[in-house]
Amino acid sequence: MRAGSAIAAVKRRSASRASRLYLFVLPATLLFVVFIAYPILWVAGQSLYVGTSAGAVFAGLANYTTVLGDPTFWTVVRNMFLWGVFTIPVQMLIGGVLAYFIERHTHALRGFFRTMFFLPVVTSVSVISLVWVQIYAPYYGIAQEYLKHVGIVMATSPIGDPKSAIYALIIVNIWQWTGFSMLMYIAGIANLPTEVLDAARIDGAKGWRLAVHVIVPMLAPATKSLLLLGVIGTLQTFPIVHLMTGGGPNRASEVFGTFIFKQSFVLGDTGSGAALSVIVLVIALALSLIQIAVLGARLTPAGRQRP
Amino acid sequence: MMPAARIKIRSMVIHAVLFIVLGFWMIPQIYMLSIGLRTPAQAFDAKLFTWPVTFDNFIIVIRDNPLGAIFLNSLIITVATVVIVVAVSSLFAFACAILRLKGSIFLYTTLLTTLMVPLASMVLPLAILLQNFGWVNTYIGLILPYAALGVPFAMVILKSFMEDAPHELFEAARVDGCNAWQTYWHVALPLVRPALVFVTIWQFIVTWNEFFLALIVLTKSEMKTLTIVPMQYSGLYMANPGALFAILTLIALPLILLYVLVQRAFVRGLLAGAVKG
Numbered sequence: 405m406r407a408g409s410a411i412a413a414v415k416r417r418s419a420s421r422a423s424r425l426y427l428f429v430l431p432a433t434l435l436f437v438v439f440i441a442y443p444i445l446w447v448a449g450q451s452l453y454v455g456t457s458a459g460a461v462f463a464g465l466a467n468y469t470t471v472l473g474d475p476t477f478w479t480v481v482r483n484m485f486l487w488g489v490f491t492i493p494v495q496m497l498i499g500g501v502l503a504y505f506i507e508r509h510t511h512a513l514r515g516f517f518r519t520m521f522f523l524p525v526v527t528s529v530s531v532i533s534l535v536w537v538q539i540y541a542p543y544y545g546i547a548q549e550y551l552k553h554v555g556i557v558m559a560t561s562p563i564g565d566p567k568s569a570i571y572a573l574i575i576v577n578i579w580q581w582t583g584f585s586m587l588m589y590i591a592g593i594a595n596l597p598t599e600v601l602d603a604a605r606i607d608g609a610k611g612w613r614l615a616v617h618v619i620v621p622m623l624a625p626a627t628k629s630l631l632l633l634g635v636i637g638t639l640q641t642f643p644i645v646h647l648m649t650g651g652g653p654n655r656a657s658e659v660f661g662t663f664i665f666k667q668s669f670v671l672g673d674t675g676s677g678a679a680l681s682v683i684v685l686v687i688a689l690a691l692s693l694i695q696i697a698v699l700g701a702r703l704t705p706a707g708r709q710r711p
Numbered sequence: 712m713m714p715a716a717r718i719k720i721r722s723m724v725i726h727a728v729l730f731i732v733l734g735f736w737m738i739p740q741i742y743m744l745s746i747g748l749r750t751p752a753q754a755f756d757a758k759l760f761t762w763p764v765t766f767d768n769f770i771i772v773i774r775d776n777p778l779g780a781i782f783l784n785s786l787i788i789t790v791a792t793v794v795i796v797v798a799v800s801s802l803f804a805f806a807c808a809i810l811r812l813k814g815s816i817f818l819y820t821t822l823l824t825t826l827m828v829p830l831a832s833m834v835l836p837l838a839i840l841l842q843n844f845g846w847v848n849t850y851i852g853l854i855l856p857y858a859a860l861g862v863p864f865a866m867v868i869l870k871s872f873m874e875d876a877p878h879e880l881f882e883a884a885r886v887d888g889c890n891a892w893q894t895y896w897h898v899a900l901p902l903v904r905p906a907l908v909f910v911t912i913w914q915f916i917v918t919w920n921e922f923f924l925a926l927i928v929l930t931k932s933e934m935k936t937l938t939i940v941p942m943q944y945s946g947l948y949m950a951n952p953g954a955l956f957a958i959l960t961l962i963a964l965p966l967i968l969l970y971v972l973v974q975r976a977f978v979r980g981l982l983a984g985a986v987k988g
Contacts, residue, residue, distance in 0.1 A: 425891055428806035429818055431799040432862050436822050439859035443836030444828070450836075502732070509725045519974045520733055523740065526916055526970040530941040531963045535743045538952065546742060549757035579739070591981045640829035643922040647942065661831040661923065668835045669927060681832040692827040 444685065451678035460675070467679035477680075480658050483570050484638060487659065490574050491581070492634035496627060498578075499585025504615060506586075507593040518590060522583035529580065533647035536576045537563070563649050566656035573657055576644050581637070585630055592626040593619065628701035632692060639688050660684045740963075747957035754952045768957035776944075778961060784929075785936040785965075788853050789918045795858040796914045797907060800865035805895045807866075808873035809881055819870070825863040830923055833860075838927050848931045857918050865910040872906040873899055909980025912973050919966050937962045 451467050453460035471477055506517045524532065539547050540561045548558045562572035596619065604618045642661030645651060651658035651666065660680065668677030695701040741759065748764040749756075772778075803822075807815045837856050838847075846852030880902065884894045900907065922938050929935050932943070941959060948955035970977075 425806065425810055425812055428802045428810065428891070428895075429812065429815055432803040432822060432866065433818060435799065435855065435859035435862060436825065439837065439840070439856045440825050440828065440833075443833060443840055446839070447832070447836040502729075505725055505729060509722060510729070513726065515975065515978075517729055517733065518978060519971060521736060522974070523967060523970070524736075526920070526966050527740070527963045528920055528938050528941070528966065529922055530938055531743070531959045532739065534941055534945055534955070534959060535739045538746065538956075539739060539742060544755040544757050546738075546757055546759055550759075579736075587978070587981065590978075594982045636827060636829055640831040640923075642831060646926075660829075664831055664835060665923075669838070674835070674839075677835045681835050684829055685832040688829045688832070689824075689827050 447678045447681045447685075450674060451682045453678075454675045463675070467675040468683075471676050471679045471683070476655050476658055476663065479655060480660055480663050483657060483659055484641075486570055487574055487577070487641060488635060488638040490571075491577055491638060492631060494578050495582045495585040495634070496630055499582045499587075499630075500589045500620075500623070502582075502586045503589035503593055504619065507590050518587070521586050524580045525583045527580075529643040530647055532576065532580055533644050537648055540572060563657075564653060566653050569649050569653065569657040573644055573648060576648070577641070580644075588626050588630055589623060592623045596622055625702065628695070628699050631699070632695050632701040635691050635695070636688055639684055743956050743963075744960055746952050746955075747960045749953045751951065751953060768953040769961070772954050772958040772961065776958065778958075780933065781935060781937055781940055782965065784850075784934060785919060785938070788850055788857070788936060789915055791850065791854045792857040792861065792918045793911055793914045795854065796861040796865050797911055799858065800862045800910070801869050801900060801903075801907065802895065803862070803866050804869035804873055805891075805899050808870045809894070809899060810891060819866070822863050822866065825860065826867075830860070834923055834927055837924060841928055847928055848934045850934075852928050853921075853925060856924060857921065861914050861917065865914060868906050868910055869903055872903040876902040905976075905980040905983045908973075908976050909983075912970075912977045912980075916966065916970070937965070 450460075452462060452464060454463040454466055455461050502517075502521055506514060506521075510517060539545050540563050542548065542558075542561045542564070545561065547562070551558065562568045600622070601614075601618065604614055609618055639660055641659045642665070645657055645659050645662050646665065649657045651662040664677055664680045664684070667673045667680060738759065745760055746754065747768050748766070749761050750763075750765050750767070753761040803815075803819075806812045807819050833856075841847055841852045841856075844852070876899070880898055881894060884898045889897065920938055925936050925939050929939060935943075941962060944955055944958050948958070
């Protein structure tokens with residue numbers, strides 16, 4: 405960049421002024437070192453010790469073998485897998501279809517629809533959780549009352565049954581975050597180059613065919629970003645589960661967030677809490693780097709490709 | 712080409728379907744408001760709507776609870792975090808995109824890894840760190856970790872905008888004798904205004920609604936934010952759903968109203984390419 409090299413030339417004239425320029429990067433770097441890098445190193449170290457932080461003894465990988473030998477850990481892995489496999493594609497599908505119709509077929513009400521479908525994202529998650537507990541509630545909840553008219557009879561609350569609890573929570577999560585997928589696809593659709601769309605239309609592609617064969621492939625960057633963000637989002641799931649089931653009943657809906665919370669802050673077992681934190685971190689980094697390397701996914705939602 | 716009548720009918724059908732889907736989509740919010748407006752006798756009815764409605768619940772919960780103070784806690788933490796994130800990330804982005812400082816791209820890549828870190832793996836070490844700093848139950852104990860977690864996303868967007876800005880303006884600033892700080896303040900920031908607005912709104916939403924870290928750091932009731940108080944009210948008003956859902960409505964309302972007010976600017980920033988990566 406020319407402006408860059410020009411300023412760089414000025415920069416070279418004075419060494420003291422040049423070092424002062426590092427003040428621009430200092431605050432961000434400090435925040436990163438103190439609140440991201442140091443805690444990660446600390447937790448990695450702590451995962452090798454057993455006992456409380458006061459009287460900890462080096463224990464090698466003992467915390468990891470304890471955690472991996474805990475049947476709850478494998479329930480968590482299964483739940484996280486289900487969470488990602490259902491949440492991410494369903495949100496993409498609903499969000500994408502909504503974005504397509506709102507962006508291409510509404511005009512006066514476009515802003516209205518965009519805003520309304522996004523509202524669950526900005527509604528406090530603790531409020532949402534308590535509302536859904538009420539919806540699912542036995543006897544006085546509306547889910548039982550209305551779903552029986554379409555042939556779905558629920559004997560108990562779906563979050564009170566170990567078999568269905570995780571799915572009931574996944575539904576809440578999908579409902580809350582679909583608006584985010586919609587907005588990312590709206591940005592993608594709005595930034596589609598009109599020449600390509602016109603060319604496709606001249607070739608006779610319209611309606612369904614235009615959507616599936618032209619628009620969907622061109623939204624691939626947004627889809628990849630949503631996948632990447634969805635995986636990280638899945639791994640940090642916490643409030644909905646903590647507030648609606650607390651990981652129960654009988655630990656059936658436990659996720660990494662609630663498991664770490666219990667080990668670390670309820671049981672006070674810092675060692676296994678730290679081991680779990682490291683495991684989650686490693687899974688997140690591995691899955692992210694694989695997606696970045698294999699799919700070329702980006703860490704920020706991508707609407708338009710750089711020319 | 713389709714006849715005008717057919718286009719009109721198709722448009723009406725699409726609007727009708729969108730309204731029906733939206734109606735279903737809004738059920739949880741409608742239900743929340745509806746329970747908040749019920750008399751104690753109707754509170755446990757398994758219906759979406761009941762009649763008549765009453766505002767008594769809202770009056771009771773506003774009278775009996777320090778909602779203003781809780782709101783203020785949320786506001787202080789959120790505004791401080793947003794200001795720090797926008798300032799720190801724009802300075803960093805300027806150093807990378809315009810000054811092109813030696814080593815800044817390495818730092819950029821390093822900071823970027825934060826975006827791959829799930830918060831669930833950070834709560835334990837952050838809790839211990841804040842305990843050592845004596846920052847449990849303080850505003851700063853949430854503001855700085857939130858800022859550290861928020862800077863990377865903002866910095867990516869601002870850097871990409873600054874790189875796309877016309878170089879000639881930075882060249883002109885240099886010719887006019889602007890130093891780096893003046894170029895940042897008078898040239899770079901005004902040029903990336905839509906991105907700054909986008910980043911500000913997004914960081915506001917994320918910080919306002921953050922739950923996990925707030926739950927652990929804020930244990931004193933006078934420090935709690937709007938996001939973590941609903942649990943205590945669900946115990947307090949267990950036998951009185953009308954009051955509980957009135958207070959939940961009030962808790963959810965500020966951010967919803969704010970979003971409705973700023974959504975146009977938010978989406979404009981998004982469409983201007985805030986998300987092109």
